[in-house]
Amino acid sequence: MASISGICSSSPSLKLQKQSLSLTSILRKELVAFPARPKLTSNDRSLNLVATQSVAREAPAELSKVNDGAFAKDKAGLEKDPRALWLRYVDWLYQHKDLGLYLDVSRVGFTDEFVKQMETRFQAAFRAMEELEKGAIANPDEGRMVGHYWLRDPKRAPNPFLKTQIENALDAVCSFANDIVSGKIKPPSSPEGRFTQILSVGIGGSALGPQFVAEALAPDNPPLKIRFIDNTDPAGIDHQIAQLGPELASTLVIVISKSGGTPETRNGLLEVQKAFREAGLDFPKQGVAITQENSLLDNTARIEGWLARFPMFDWVGGRTSEMSAVGLLPAALQGIDVREMLAGAALMDEANRSTVLRNNPAALLALCWYWATDGVGSKDMVILPYKDSLLLFSRYLQQLVMESLGKEFDLDGNRANQGISVYGNKGSTDQHAYIQQLREGVHNFFVTFIEVLRDRPPGHDWELEPGVTCGDYLFGMLQGTRSALYANDRESITVTVQEVTPRSVGALIALYERAVGIYASLVNINAYHQPGVEAGKKAAGEVLALQKRVLAVLNEASCKDPVEPLTLEEVADRCHAPEDIEMIYKIIAHMAANDRALIAEGSCGSPRSLKVFLGECNVDELYA
Numbered sequence: 001m002a003s004i005s006g007i008c009s010s011s012p013s014l015k016l017q018k019q020s021l022s023l024t025s026i027l028r029k030e031l032v033a034f035p036a037r038p039k040l041t042s043n044d045r046s047l048n049l050v051a052t053q054s055v056a057r058e059a060p061a062e063l064s065k066v067n068d069g070a071f072a073k074d075k076a077g078l079e080k081d082p083r084a085l086w087l088r089y090v091d092w093l094y095q096h097k098d099l100g101l102y103l104d105v106s107r108v109g110f111t112d113e114f115v116k117q118m119e120t121r122f123q124a125a126f127r128a129m130e131e132l133e134k135g136a137i138a139n140p141d142e143g144r145m146v147g148h149y150w151l152r153d154p155k156r157a158p159n160p161f162l163k164t165q166i167e168n169a170l171d172a173v174c175s176f177a178n179d180i181v182s183g184k185i186k187p188p189s190s191p192e193g194r195f196t197q198i199l200s201v202g203i204g205g206s207a208l209g210p211q212f213v214a215e216a217l218a219p220d221n222p223p224l225k226i227r228f229i230d231n232t233d234p235a236g237i238d239h240q241i242a243q244l245g246p247e248l249a250s251t252l253v254i255v256i257s258k259s260g261g262t263p264e265t266r267n268g269l270l271e272v273q274k275a276f277r278e279a280g281l282d283f284p285k286q287g288v289a290i291t292q293e294n295s296l297l298d299n300t301a302r303i304e305g306w307l308a309r310f311p312m313f314d315w316v317g318g319r320t321s322e323m324s325a326v327g328l329l330p331a332a333l334q335g336i337d338v339r340e341m342l343a344g345a346a347l348m349d350e351a352n353r354s355t356v357l358r359n360n361p362a363a364l365l366a367l368c369w370y371w372a373t374d375g376v377g378s379k380d381m382v383i384l385p386y387k388d389s390l391l392l393f394s395r396y397l398q399q400l401v402m403e404s405l406g407k408e409f410d411l412d413g414n415r416a417n418q419g420i421s422v423y424g425n426k427g428s429t430d431q432h433a434y435i436q437q438l439r440e441g442v443h444n445f446f447v448t449f450i451e452v453l454r455d456r457p458p459g460h461d462w463e464l465e466p467g468v469t470c471g472d473y474l475f476g477m478l479q480g481t482r483s484a485l486y487a488n489d490r491e492s493i494t495v496t497v498q499e500v501t502p503r504s505v506g507a508l509i510a511l512y513e514r515a516v517g518i519y520a521s522l523v524n525i526n527a528y529h530q531p532g533v534e535a536g537k538k539a540a541g542e543v544l545a546l547q548k549r550v551l552a553v554l555n556e557a558s559c560k561d562p563v564e565p566l567t568l569e570e571v572a573d574r575c576h577a578p579e580d581i582e583m584i585y586k587i588i589a590h591m592a593a594n595d596r597a598l599i600a601e602g603s604c605g606s607p608r609s610l611k612v613f614l615g616e617c618n619v620d621e622l623y624a
C-alpha cells in the first residue's frame with residue numbers, strides 16, 4: 001500500500017449548509033446522527049469541511065428525498081483548483097504494488113469529516129467481514145455460511161473438511177481440463193479425435209462470470225472455444241447449436257446450476273440433448289455437470305453416467321462463484337491460468353482485510369459508493385472499462401452488485417429498498433453513445449473508469465501519427481472524458497491495472513466482491529440472498545399453469561364436431577379464471593404467433609372480436 005497521507009491536509013474549515021428547513025423540521029423529531037454530505041458553496045475550496053447533518057435512517061424513501069434536495073452537489077460542490085486536486089489525488093491514491101493496481105478516488109467529493117463519521121460503521125463492516133471469513137452464518141435468511149474467499153485461500157476455510165473439499169475440487173478441475181485439452185479424454189465419435197468446443201449451459205451467476213472471463217482472457221486460439229446458452233430463448237439456443245454444426249460431435253457440454261433446478265438451464269439442457277439425439281450422438285459421454293451434491297442435475301448426471309461432475313458448494317453463491325468450478329473449469333479448458341486468477345484474488349483479499357480505510361481498496365470503493373449514492377442508491381454506477389476485452393465486466397458487476405444490494409428489507413426487518421443500479425459497456429465506444437447525457441444530462445450517476453496501462457503486448461506497437469499510437473488515443477479518450485465529466489461535477493473513480501491478465505482479472509473480481517460485502521454491512525442488508533427473484537419465478541410458473549388450463553379448454557372445444565371456436569371470455573370462464581382474461585389473451589396471442597392456436601374470427605389486434613380453436617384435437621388429452 002503506498003497511500004501518501006498527510007500531504008494534502010489543509011486547515012479544516014467549517015461550512016454547515018442551510019438545508020430545507022421545512023423538511024428538516026418535519027423530520028427533526030425522528031432524527032439520528034448519520035453521516036451525510038455537506039454541500040459546498042462556490043467560494044469554498046477547502047477539502048476539509050466539517051459538517052454535521054442528520055437524516056432519518058428509519059425512512060429511506062424520505063431520506064432519498066431529503067438528500068436530493070438538501071445535499072445535492074451544486075456546480076461548485078467539487079474541488080476544481082488544479083493544485084488542490086493534485087494534492088487530493090496524491091493523498092488518496094491507493095496502490096497495490098504486487099498487483100500493479102491503483103485506485104483513484106480523488107474525483108469523488110467525500111470530505112474528511114464524512115470519512116471520520118463513517119469510521120465506526122467501517123470498523124463494524126470490517127468485523128462483519130472477519131466473522132464471515134471465519135465461517136459465521138453471514139446469510140441468515142438461508143442459514144448459510146458465505147465462503148467464496150476460501151476458494152482462493154483454502155487454509156482460511158473454517159474447518160479441515162472444507163479446506164480439503166476446496167483443494168480436491170481445484171485439483172479435479174485442473175486434472176480434468178488437462179486430460180481434455182491434451183486429448184487423453186476424447187469425444188466418442190469425433191473425427192477430430194479431441195474436444196474442440198465447449199457449450200456452457202447456465203444462467204445468472206452460472207454464466208456471467210465464465211462469459212466475462214472468456215471475453216477478457218481467452219487466447220485468440222484457445223484449445224477449446226466456448227459458447228453459451230444462457231436463456232430459454234429457442235431461437236438463441238438454435239443459433240448456438242447451428243453455429244457448432246458438425247463440431248457438436250467434439251463439443252463438451254458443461255451444464256452449470258447451483259440449485260440444479262433452474263428452468264432456463266433445464267430447458268437448455270433438454271434442447272441440447274435433443275440436438276445430440278438428432279445427430280446420433282451419445283450425450284452423457286460429452287456432458288459435464290457443475291452443481292450441488294444431490295441436486296436434480298447432480299442425480300441426473302450420476303444416473304445417466306455423464307463424463308464428469310464437479311461440486312458447487314452450499315456456501316458459495318451463484319454471483320460469487322467465478323473462482324469455484326463454475327468459473328475455473330471453463331477457464332482452464334480455454335487455456336487460462338486459473339491458479340494465477342486465484343492468486344490475484346487472494347492478494348486482493350489480503351489487501352481488503354486491512355482495517356485502515358485508506359489501505360483497503362474495497363472499503364475505499366464502498367466509501368465512494370456510499371458518498372455518491374447517499375447510502376440509498378440515489379445514483380447509478382456506470383462502469384467504463386477502456387479495453388475491449390473487459391466489455392462484459394459491467395454485465396458481470398450488474399448481477400454482483402444489484403442482486404446483492406437490491407433488497408427490500410434490511411437485516412432488522414425494516415423496509416429499506418436498497419440497491420445501486422449498474423450499467424456500462426466500454427470506452428471509448430460509449431463516448432459515441434451515451435456520454436453526451438452523462439456530461440450534460442440528468443445527473444443521476446457516478447462513473448468508474450477501468451484503465452489498462454499496457455496497450456499491446458511488447459514489440460507490437462507502432463505510431464500511427466508522429467509520436468502517437470492507437471493506444472494513446474484510447475488513453476486520451478479516458479483522461480479527456482474523466483476531466484470533462486468532472487468539470488461538470490460528475491464524480492468518478494478510476495481503477496488502473498497494468499494488463500488484462502488472469503491475475504488482474506482475479507483481483508478485479510475479488511475487489512468488487514469485497515466492496516459489495518462491505519457496502520452491504522454499511523447499509524445493514526443481507527448481500528447473499530435473492531428473495532426478490534423468487535416472485536418472478538413463481539409468477540412465471542403460474543402463467544405456465546394457466547396456459548395448460550387454456551390448452552385443455554381449447555382442446556375440448558376443438559374436439560367437438562363441428563369445432564367450437566371460443567371467444568376470450570368463453571375461454572376465461574371455462575378456465576374459471578375470468579380475472580385472468582388479459583393473461584389468457586397474451587397466452588393465446590403467443591400460441592397463435594407460433595401456429596399452435598388458430599384464429600377463426602377477428603384478430604389479436606382487436607381482442608374483443610377474437611375467436612380461436614386448436615388445429616388438432618388431442619383425444620388423449622381430453623380424457624387425461
Ligand SMILES: O=P(O)(O)OC[C@H]1O[C@](O)(CO)[C@@H](O)[C@@H]1O
Pocket residue numbers: 203204205206256257258259260261262265318319403530533
Ligand atoms: O445456478 P442456478 O441455481 O441455476 O441459479 C442461477 C441464478 O439464478 C439466481 O438464483 C436467481 O436469478 C441467481 O442468483 C443465480 O446465479
